Amino acid sequence: MLLRSWIKNVTRLAVVPMLGALCSAGALAKPEVGISPWGEKDEIGRLNLMTPQSQAAIMARVNGAPAYDLAVEYFVGMPSWQAAGDPPYQMWMTHTPHGNVIADPMKVGEPMNQHVSYSGSAVSMYAHMGTHIDALNHFGLDGKIWNGFRADQHLGDRGWNVTGAEKLPPIIARGVMIDVAAAKGLEQLADNYRVTRSDLQQALAKQRVALEKGDVVLIRTGRMRDYDNAQAYMTNPPGLSLDAAKFLVEDSGAMVVGADNLSFETFPSEVEGNYLPVHTYLLAMQGAPIIELVNLEGLARDRVYQFAFVGASLKLRGADAAPMRPMALPVH
Template identity: 35%
Template sequence: MSSTASITGPAPTKPRDPLLAAVREGVRVLDLGRRLYIGMPQSPNHPAYWHTLPRRHGDRVREDGGSAANDMLVMGTHVGTHIDALAHVSHQGKLFGGADARTAGEGGVYPDHGVHTIAPMMCRGILLDVPAALGAEVCEPGYEITVADLEATERLQKTPVEPGDVVLVRSGWGRQFDAPGRDAFIGHDSGVPGVGESGARWLAGRRAHAVGADSIAFERLAPGAGHSSLPAHRVLLVEAGIYIIETLDLEEIAAEGIHEFTFVLSPLPLFGATGSPVRPLAVISEPVTGGGRG
């Protein structure tokens, strides 16, 4: 008696983990991070991104004909899409929890407030698309997003902010990231839209785990003032212990009208550092149709 081997393989087992089961049902991942490249717009307060190849293909060839290339990066930890650790900002010489800022950084690292202390995030994400709620394409330069704006946005979207959420505030300013030159996104002369102190206190009162925006400094920058005053950073990082994510790309997710999702982010475990480049992801359910996954 002859037998025929199966060419389809064994039937998939039923996952024991509900999360894995959900992934098999189908998900889509939206990248909320910016591409890193030489010359990209960034805060002038931080070392610029630089990438080079110290070894190129052909510089050294093995006997078997193989060759390899490798890279070297130089950059500040607050360049491109990144997260601010609690070590990043102090006020009146104090960090979050009342720690002495000088003592906390002895030895050139922040063991208790550094970015390595930020646990990987997988939680509910909320996009507050403020200009859409205001009937605009983008907030005006230097516009302060008010508490009334935030509340109107969550009400219209039917996405109330809950404790532990990561709240991403879209101003539309991210459209300036790829504008010619770097000045448009930096917005020193024009100002940059964002929340102010009252908006930051509203987010802290909602007990957000982290907040983010599509601009260079998260909060509103007044025309001509640059980074001379950052009250929202003080409220969030120093007073409330809430992490800040900056220079997000929120255009695709906003265009699709996605306001609630699973948010995934993990900083690099840079011991004692004040921040880290990140690649945030928005994961949404998208059931598999047809024949399923191949």
């Protein structure tokens, strides 16, 4: 296809726009990880675009309308990525009121267990399940991740000692939803549909919204309508094209990108020699975190396209992703 041909002939896939190193015209260059303009110790990439001033500016616009919960529920049988052998979500009871009467694990006696009911539970899950954010160590190129950190120097048995999910700060920023499905007059995009730069531009024009540097940009494909049916949700999902990702980050200045699908891009890959080109481009080359499985149905129903995005992820030390529960606060 045209995009594949373009990639084969481009001199270099741009990293952070301000870096802009160019090779000789027409030369074939291998994509490389981005080196941070925020310094050799930078571990959060484009999240550096967030400042106290930018946070205060968007929070000053909050209009007091009810918040939108952008997170999904976790449940046994929920959609999850298992193609590579990762475990599904599991939840089990470790204590039940009736079981405590019989087992008496606290050694308090039957009368006490009959009187004081005790329930306890445990969960087991892959880090990339439910509404979650990908840390910058999730994907790399040639043994290196964002900012040139090397796996052979920074990855141990207990996770990465750089760019782990615990390094991701709470995110308070202007949020923009781009409802691509609605802009096309659809409830949801077709299986395997690859969202283009033009799709995003046309949807933004219909919504009368312009992107700004430092935005959290969330793409609605409509796939969330199938969330309660894991097979339907996970089968051939639509996703973002590489050119569309470049439009969001390089041309529009997005800080974080996300969508209502899993796993953000679609398959098969549009780039020869890279089975997840959008992930490697965003995370490894641009330092842009990705949020997946974002529930945008409420925003779409009410046609809320701009909002204050507020979200924080679990501080899982050394992890490549973490669950989060973001909110959208409508603004003036």
